[in-house]
Amino acid sequence: MITFRWFGPRDPIPLAHIRQIPAVRGIVGALFDIPVGEPWPLNRIAALREDVERHGMSLAVIESIPVHEDIKLGRSTRSRLVDNYCESVRNLGSAGVPVLCYNFMPVFDWTRTELARRLDDGSTALAYDDAALAKIDLSRGTADLPGWATAYSADELGKLLDAYRSVNEDKLWENLAYFLERVVPVAASSGVRLALHPDDPPWSIFGLPRIVTSGAALERVTSLVDDPANGITFCAGSLAADASNDLTAIVRRLGAKGRIHFAHCRNIKRTGARSFQETAHPSEFGDIDMRAVLGALHDTDFAGPIRSDHGRMIWGETGQPGYGLHDRALGAMYLHGLWEGITRG
Ligand code: CS2
Ligand code: MN
Numbered sequence: 624m625i626t627f628r629w630f631g632p633r634d635p636i637p638l639a640h641i642r643q644i645p646a647v648r649g650i651v652g653a654l655f656d657i658p659v660g661e662p663w664p665l666n667r668i669a670a671l672r673e674d675v676e677r678h679g680m681s682l683a684v685i686e687s688i689p690v691h692e693d694i695k696l697g698r699s700t701r702s703r704l705v706d707n708y709c710e711s712v713r714n715l716g717s718a719g720v721p722v723l724c725y726n727f728m729p730v731f732d733w734t735r736t737e738l739a740r741r742l743d744d745g746s747t748a749l750a751y752d753d754a755a756l757a758k759i760d761l762s763r764g765t766a767d768l769p770g771w772a773t774a775y776s777a778d779e780l781g782k783l784l785d786a787y788r789s790v791n792e793d794k795l796w797e798n799l800a801y802f803l804e805r806v807v808p809v810a811a812s813s814g815v816r817l818a819l820h821p822d823d824p825p826w827s828i829f830g831l832p833r834i835v836t837s838g839a840a841l842e843r844v845t846s847l848v849d850d851p852a853n854g855i856t857f858c859a860g861s862l863a864a865d866a867s868n869d870l871t872a873i874v875r876r877l878g879a880k881g882r883i884h885f886a887h888c889r890n891i892k893r894t895g896a897r898s899f900q901e902t903a904h905p906s907e908f909g910d911i912d913m914r915a916v917l918g919a920l921h922d923t924d925f926a927g928p929i930r931s932d933h934g935r936m937i938w939g940e941t942g943q944p945g946y947g948l949h950d951r952a953l954g955a956m957y958l959h960g961l962w963e964g965i966t967r968g
Contacts (some may be wrong), residue, residue, distance in 0.1 A: 624649045625959050626683045626928040630940045631655055631671070636948045638678040644952045646959030649683030650675045650926050659773075660691040662710040664933075666749040668718040682863070684885055685715055686724035687820070690802065695729050696786050697798040705765050705802060705887060712734065716813025717846045722884050723810070724856045726820040727799050729787055729831040730780075738944040739936065741872055741898050746935040751824055751864070753842075753897035756849035763831065784829070792846060796843075799834070803848045811852035816927075818884040819844055823861035825868070826843040826897060827935070836865065845882045854882040857920075859887035860932055863911050864899045870911065871919040878923025886920060888958050889932030894926040901933050901945070904954035914961055921965045929962070 626649035627641050633655065641647055652675065654667055674681040688711050694701045715723055726732060736755035739747040760767050764777040775783065790798070803817075810817050825836035834840055841855050855877060862868040877883050883915070890909030891899045902908040920929075934950030937943070 624681075624683060624926050624957050625911050625915055625962070626663065626930040626953065627955060628650050628652075628686065628830075628930060629675075630943065630946065632947075635942055635947050638680070638949060642680060644680050644843060644955050646955045647715050648656065649681050651684040651686045651928070651930055652682055653685055659689045660693075660704050660707060662707040663688060663714055665714040665717055668714055668720065672718055672720065672809040678894040680719055684722040684724055684818075684930075685720050686885075688712075688723060688725055690727060692730065692783060692786075693726060693783060695795065695798055696790055697794065697801070697947065701798075701801070705805050706929075707716055707860035708802075708807055710842035712715075712806060712815050712817075713811075716810075716815045720815065722818055723924055724818045724885050726822070727795070727802075728822050728833060729790070729795070730775075730783055731768075734768075734828055737900075739806060742900070742902070742935065745902040746903075746937045746950070747935055750894075752895070753896065759829075784831070787831055790832060793832050795811075795832045796847075799844070799848045803844075803853060805854045811850050816854055816884040818856040820856040820887075821858050821861045823858065824864045824897070824899075825861060825863065837862075837868055837940070838876060841873065841877055842880075845877065845880060847897070849887060851881055854884040855875070856885040856887060856931070857859050857883045858887040858889075859911050859916055860887065860891045860901065863891055864893065864897075866893060866910075871881050871915050874916060874925075875923060876938060878925055879918060881924075883920070883923070883925055884927050886925065886927065886929045887932040888916065888929055901935065903935060903950065904931060904957045913958075914965075917961050918965055921962075929958055931958060 625646040627647045630649040675682045691704045691845045735749045737750040740750040764780045822833040892909045931954030933945030
C-alpha cells in the first residue's frame with residue numbers, strides 16, 4: 624500500500640488533499656504533543672485513526688514514538704520509561720495500528736547541513752556534507768543546526784553530549800537489546816510490528832555513536848530478539864548514502880526473513896565521501912535503482928506500507944523541509960506506477 628506521512632492538524636497539508644493523490648490509501652501519522660517518555664493515551668490514538676478514516680484512508684503506520692535518551696544511555700530511569708513505551712505499544716495495538724516506525728539514534732534524528740540546495744531544474748532539496756557538519760558549532764545548543772533536531776539549549780545539549788562519552792557502540796547495542804527484550808514481546812502480543820529505522824546518515828555524527836548503519840547491523844537488530852514483530856523500516860535514501868550498502872541485497876536478506884515491515888523510498892545522489900543530496904524519486908536522478916529495490920521487495924513478498932520520503936520543493940511551494948505536498952505526491956505516483964508494473968507485469 625502506498626502511504627503518505629502526515630504531521631497531524633498542524634500540518635499545512637490537509638488529509639483531504641492527501642486523499643486526492645490517486646495512489647495513496649494509508650497515512651503515516653503520529654501524536655506530536657506527548658512529551659518524550661510519556662505513554663500515548665489510547666483515546667488520542669483512536670481519535671487520530673478516526674480522523675484518518677473519515678477521510679477515506681487507513682492509519683497504516685505510527686512514525687514515530689521517540690525513544691527517550693535515558694533508554695539509549697542506559698540510565699537507571701530506563702525501566703520506567705520502557706514500561707511507558709510498552710504501554711504506548713499496547714495502546715497502538717488496541718487502536719488497530721499495525722506498524723510502529725522508530726529509531727535509536729543518539730540525540731539527533733535525521734540530519735542535513737543544507738535545507739535548500741538548488742538543483743539544476745531550479746527546485747531545492749536537502750543535502751548533507753560531512754565537512755559542513757564539522758563546522759556546525761554546538762556550543763549554542765541546537766540553534767545553529769538546520770532542520771529537524773529536537774531543540775536543546777546549550778546547557779542541555781552539553782550535558783547530553785557529555786553523558787554519551789561513556790556510551791560506545793557496544794554499549795548502545797546493549798541498550799538497544801535491553802529495550803527490545805522488553806518491548807518486542809509486548810508488540811507481538813498486541814499485534815504491532817516494530818520497524819526500526821536505520822540511522823540517517825548512516826555514520827557517526829558529532830562524535831556520537833550510531834549503530835544501525837548497514838545491512839549487517841539491521842540483521843543484528845532482528846536477531847537481538849528473534850521474533851517476527853521485531854523488524855525494520857527499509858529506508859532506501861538513508862542506507863544509500865553509504866555506497867557500500869547494497870540495497871537489493873539488504874532487501875533480499877531481511878525480506879526473506881519477513882522482517883521488513885515498512886519501506887521509505889526516496890532517492891539521493893552521492894556527491895563525495897559522506898556527502899550527498901536528495902533528488903526526485905525516479906532512478907535516473909540519483910544513485911538508487913528504484914525499480915530494482917521495489918522488485919526485490921516484491922520478490923520477497925513484501926505487502927507492507929511504502930511511502931515516498933523527503934521531497935524537493937517545487938512549483939514555488941514552501942513548507943516543512945522535505946515534507947511539502949507536490950514532490951512527495953509525484954514520488955507516490957511514481958512508486959505506485961513502478962509497483963503496478965512489477966505486480967501486474
Ligand atoms: C524520517 C525520520 O524524515 C525522515 O527522514 O525517516 O525522521 C524518521 O521518522 C525517524 O528517524 C524514525 O523514527
Ligand atoms: Mn526514512
